[in-house]
Amino acid sequence: MLQTTALRSSVIEEPTLEELLANISRSTGWIMAGGSAQFRQGALLEMQADLHQVVEQARTERVLQSVNILDEKATKVAANKLSDTAAIMGLRRVLEEFEQAVKAYLAGAKKR
Numbered sequence: 015m016l017q018t019t020a021l022r023s024s025v026i027e028e029p030t031l032e033e034l035l036a037n038i039s040r041s042t043g044w045i046m047a048g049g050s051a052q053f054r055q056g057a058l059l060e061m062q063a064d065l066h067q068v069v070e071q072a073r074t075e076r077v078l079q080s081v082n083i084l085d086e087k088a089t090k091v092a093a094n095k096l097s098d099t100a101a102i103m104g105l106r107r108v109l110e111e112f113e114q115a116v117k118a119y120l121a122g123a124k125k126r
Contacts, residue, residue: 029067043062045061046105076118084111084112
């Protein structure tokens with residue numbers, strides 16, 4: 015008996031900005047939590063991939079600036095295995111600024 019399988023076309027949907035924001039917050043949390051260099055590097059790579067998608071979806075100056083600052087700060091914390099309070103709180107503040115920029119973009123997009 016010959017069986018044929020129907021090829022299904024699967025559409026890969028890109029995550030929404032809300033989903034990307036949640037992913038970035040989670041990855042940044044893992045970087046702040048510490049752990050091995052390999053663990054932090056993995057979280058950093060996931061965060062950077064999500065940041066790239068944010069840039070593709072939300073091309074405003076404020077979002078682009080906050081993406082660059084968050085990427086730079088997270089890279090510094092992850093690469094140097096920083097775990098002092100000042101470094102972690104600095105990264106948290108940068109994450110909050112990023113979240114505010116994306117939420118402002120989303121609010122403006124919903125009005126259009």
